[in-house]
Amino acid sequence: MSAEAENAFSTTARLILGGPLEGIDSYGPWLMRHLGQERTCNSFFHSKKLRLxxxxxxxxxxxSNRILGFDEIKEARQLSLQPANLSTLKGVVGEFAKIALFNLDMRKGEDRNNPETIGVEDTLNTYKSQDAFNSKWVSHTSYTKFAEYSFGCYRLFYSKYCINCYNCVKCTCCFECDSLKECSRAYFCHNCENVHDALFCSNAKNLRYAVCNVPVGKESYERIKAILLTYVLTELKSKKSLEQDIFNIGEK
Amino acid sequence: MNNPGASAKEKLLLQKLDSAFRSACRSTIGSELGGLEELRGFLTSTAPPPTARKSFISKKEVFLYSPQYPKKGTFLSDSECPLLPPPKFSINEIKDIDSLLTAAKENFSYCGDKHLGKNFEITSSDGIMDCGFMHQTNAAYNSQYSCYSDILLNSKYIFGCTYSAFCNFMVKSYHNYLSSRFFQSGYSHTSSDLHFCWRMEFSQECLFSMNQVNAKFMIGNIPLPREEYFPLKQKLLGEIALEIQSKKSFPTIFELAGGGAK
Structure with missing residues (x-):
């Protein structure tokens, strides 16, 4: 990954967690934890390794033996059924496997510097992502639209500076969050709307400086946030992973 | 449609969605295939099983958009959130990370059937924002009239689909963008009237075709004259519709390619 992209990850970590994180590939398994399973297969014509x-x-x-790489689409385009078989459903279906080759790398508009990313539209500077649309500086993500500086996210729309956030819309500086709308500086929050500067809030609306859904005031909030971020940063730097995430923080 | 446990409101919604589905089939394939409930198995054959947990308040099932949620935890539905007990939390008890994580675990609850923003007539669906008329649909934003689908963005009349963005009238289709009237087609964009197609761009009126750009009146990747295409299309789709009407199923595009059930 390029130095600029590493810098993007480190900058985002500094903004959200209070300290930089170096070497994004070493955090790959942690970032991908709640994304789909990774699979590697060989492309149909040239047996090139494809990552999905x-x-x-x-x-x-x-x-898995019928997947095309992006550079093989033109070859696949030349395949066709026998004209004599087109007149009956049995004929078409019987021969369909001959041309049924699947490409999963949709590219549209401009794309620049997107190594190991499949599925892009007007997107630049991404890495190991899938379906990145109108996004930049995202890595290890799946399905982002108008997202920037975001890592380990799934279905993130109109958001920036997020790490391990899922199904969030219009969020900024969030960490380990799920199903948020118009929130900022939220950590381990679930199903919240218009919540800002919040830790461990769930099913809440219109809160600021809140911990466990209780507004605590700025001073107390900053004290507790410092406890959390010190722990998170220490764990991530030493283990490249964090035991707690948004999907197990409430597990009983 | 015949679920004895369904509320009156849900039954009314399902009637509307059934009508919408029949309309989508007429637009897409040229004829109705049957009702939503009787074709449920067909429409959900490539979808993951729904994830549900029991609400700790009403003991009723709540639906979740992802199986990632813990098996054991405090769950409730969106409509029950006002009934949540006040948090048991004292700021003075938070001294270190252990006490903070303990307080978090005690007070954290997960919500199913989440509806954020403005929504109307949504049942058994999770992760919905600014949508209307949905049943068993997950992760939808600004969309209407959908059943047995997930991951929708600005789409309408979507049935048995995964990932439709800016699409209308899609039946059992996958990962499509800016398109209309698809049946069993996927990974295509800016196209219309595709059936059993994949990876098509800027294309219209194609059957059983793959990996084409600017294609029109194509069957099996063979371009045909317009006057030859439409009668063949009607014949082939007619046979497919008859099979679905009688057997309530038809092989998926993946099964026709030699894949499918694993």
Whole structure:
């Protein structure tokens, strides 16, 4: 990954967690923890290694020996059925496997510097992501639209500076969050709307400086946030992973 | 449609969605295939099983958009959030990370059937924002009239689909963008009237075709004259519709390619 991209990850970590994180690949498993399973297969014509994130259930139904790389689409385009078989359904279906080759790398508009990313539209500077649209400086993400400086996220729209956030819209500087709308500086929050400067809030609206859904005031909030971020940063730097995430923080 | 446990409101919604589904089939395939409930198995054959947990308040099922949620935890539905007990939390008890994580675990609850923003007539669906008329649909934003689908963005009349962005009238289709009237097609954009197609761009009126750009009146990757295409399309789609009407199923595009069930 380029130095600029590493810098983007480190900058985002500094903004959200209070300290930089170096070497994004070493955080790969942690960032991908709640994204789809990674699969590697060989492309149909040239047996090139292809990396997929099986984010959606239907992707597991695609025969793994019938997947095309992006550079093989033109070859696949030349294949066709026998004209004599077109007049009956039995004829078409019987021969369909001959041309049924699946590419999962949709590219549209401009794309620049997106190594190991499949599925882009008007997107630049991404890495190891899938379906990055109108996004920049995202890595290890699946399905982002108008997202910037975001890592380990799934279905992130109109958001920036997020790490491990899922199903969030219009969020800024959030960490380990799920199902948020118009929130900022939220950590381990779930199903919140218009919540800002919040820790461990769930099913809440219109809160600021809140911990466990209780407004605590700025001073107390900053004290408790410092406890959390010190722990998170220490764990991430030493273990490249964090035991707690938004999907197990409330596990009993 | 015949679920005895369904509320009156849900039954009314399902009637509307059934009507919308029949309309989508007429637009897409040229004829109705049957009702939503009787074709449920067909429409959900490539979808993950729904994830549900029991609400700790009403003991009713709440639906979740992802299986990532813990098996054991405090769950409730969106409508029950006002009934949550006040948090048991004292700021003075938070001294270190252990006490903070303990307080978090005690007070944290997960919500199913989440509806954020403005929504109307949504049942058994999670992760919904600014949508209307949905049943068993997850992760949808600004969309209407959908059933047995997930991951929708600005789309309408979507049935048995995964990932439709800016699409209308899609039946059992996957990962499509800016398109209309698809049946069993995927990974295509800026196209219309595709059936059993994949990776098509800027294309219209194609059957059983793959990996084409600017294609029109194509079957099996063979371009046909318009006057030859439409009668063949009607014949082939007619046979497919008859099979679905009688057997309530038809092989998926993946099964036709030699894949499918694993």
């Amino acid at each position: 994130i099986l984010q959606y259930a239907f992707m597991e139904k695609i025969p």
